[in-house]
Amino acid sequence: MDDRQDGNRGYMIGQAAFGARPLEPALYVVATPIGNLGDITIRALETLAAADIVACEDTRVTRVLLDRYGIKRRTTAYHEHNADEAGPRLVEAIASGRSVALVSDAGTPLVSDPGYRLVEQAIEAGLRVVPIPGASALLAALTASGLPSDAFLFAGFLPSKSGQRRTRLEELRAVPATLVFYESPRRLDECLASMVEVLGDRPAAIGRELTKTFEEMRRAPLSALAAHYADADTPKGEVVICVGPPIAREMEAAEDIDALLLSLAEEMGSSRAAGEAARMTGGRKADLYRRLMDLKADGD
Structure with missing residues (x-):
């Protein structure tokens, strides 16, 4: 060579x-x-x-x-x-x-x-x-997003399969920082719908074709962005999604649920504790069970 x-x-x-x-x-x-x-x-x-x-x-x-x-x-x-x-x-x-x-x-x-x-x-x-x-596309989008930039997490591309995508978003849900993702324009509508379902209706921004002739920065709550891209034609070009950090009440609610799970687990088995927590909070038993296992592992 x-x-x-x-x-x-x-x-x-x-x-x-x-x-x-x-x-x-x-x-x-x-x-x-x-x-x-x-x-x-x-x-x-x-x-x-x-x-x-x-x-x-x-x-x-x-x-x-x-x-x-x-x-x-x-x-x-x-x-x-x-x-x-x-x-x-x-x-x-x-x-x-x-x-x-x-x-x-x-x-x-x-x-x-x-x-x-x-x-x-x-x-x-x-x-x-x-x-x-x-x-860098992620930094270009973040600086123009209007979202907090003092702490952010670049999470790359989410899994293409819906179940795996939801699982990954669940892992990121409580991260106290702006989340930045890359996404294929063909999957943008599905991705945004999953984000609304798992992360809630947070402030967000989508950067598309950054620095190019048809550059676009669209800023709105996740639900509005999901609705827009569900009805729009498949966008062209590279896409960056920025999602604001969880609001204070979401973080407090997560901490309350963690405390509830640990308290129930002291009185009954893990599966039953997750089921009881699901009944009390309206959450999914599988998600709560997985969270309880994580809490127990952290406590070991």
């Missing part, structure tokens, strides 16, 4: 040409634009122009960016389907003195893509890993 191309370390901004100095051997994790190619950073351009190897999720997508800025480096594929073979080769290249720039199709690598495996392998080999920060 010889992709040094020492005579082509440069990039263009408009009509101005700039040179880029060779990089030290390392894995450079480079954030790229999530839509608008003007969102690239100068440091990212310098890194991509100087790297011995540019490893891409999709070489065709990255080539559009490189061509925009006159970067002539060769690219090599690194994605979930070839990570087992490509990863060791890239680590070996760094160990032999080369620099590798890792990019995803859009945004910051490792966020919902397999790049973490390569970082893990590089660290295990004692190699340097250098972050080159920049665009």
Whole structure:
């Protein structure tokens, strides 16, 4: 794997040409634009122009960016389907003195893509890993959502199957932070309906096609968003969902139910305690039983 191309370390901004100095051997994790190619950073351009190897999720997508800025480096594929073979080769290249720039199709690598495996392998080999920060869809949506950003949890993609999706949302229901999800536009209506059912009618926001020509930020309670997308045509483009943290009374209610479950469990078996709590609160016995098991495990 010889992709040094020492005579082509440069990039263009408009009509101005700039040179880029060779990089030290390392894995450079480079954030790229999530839509608008003007969102690239100068440091990212310098890194991509100087790297011995540019490893891409999709070489065709990255080539559009490189061509925009006159970067002539060769690219090599690194994605979930070839990570087992490509990863060791890239680590070996760094160990032999080369620099590798890792990019995803859009945004910051490792966020919902397999790049973490390569970082893990590089660290295990004692190699340097250098972050080159920049665009991120989850942060772009969060900052424009109008929801609390002092504490947030990125939960990635929810499971596609309804039962598994509900279970995951139940796990996140009491998290005292804004929740951020990625979702396929084809499943958006189903996902929002599950969120209303499990999380309640919290403030929320949906970012779509962020930084692109038809960018949209829609802010409303979850129930209103669910109703809108249930009636609308399937939206186009990448979707980010931000859901506000549980309101105080929801958190208090959860704490009260925990106390009720533990109190009942002192007097009867777990299954019966969950059933009695379901009768008293209107909750589902299966959910309450699972919560009781978690409480007991935490208390061990």
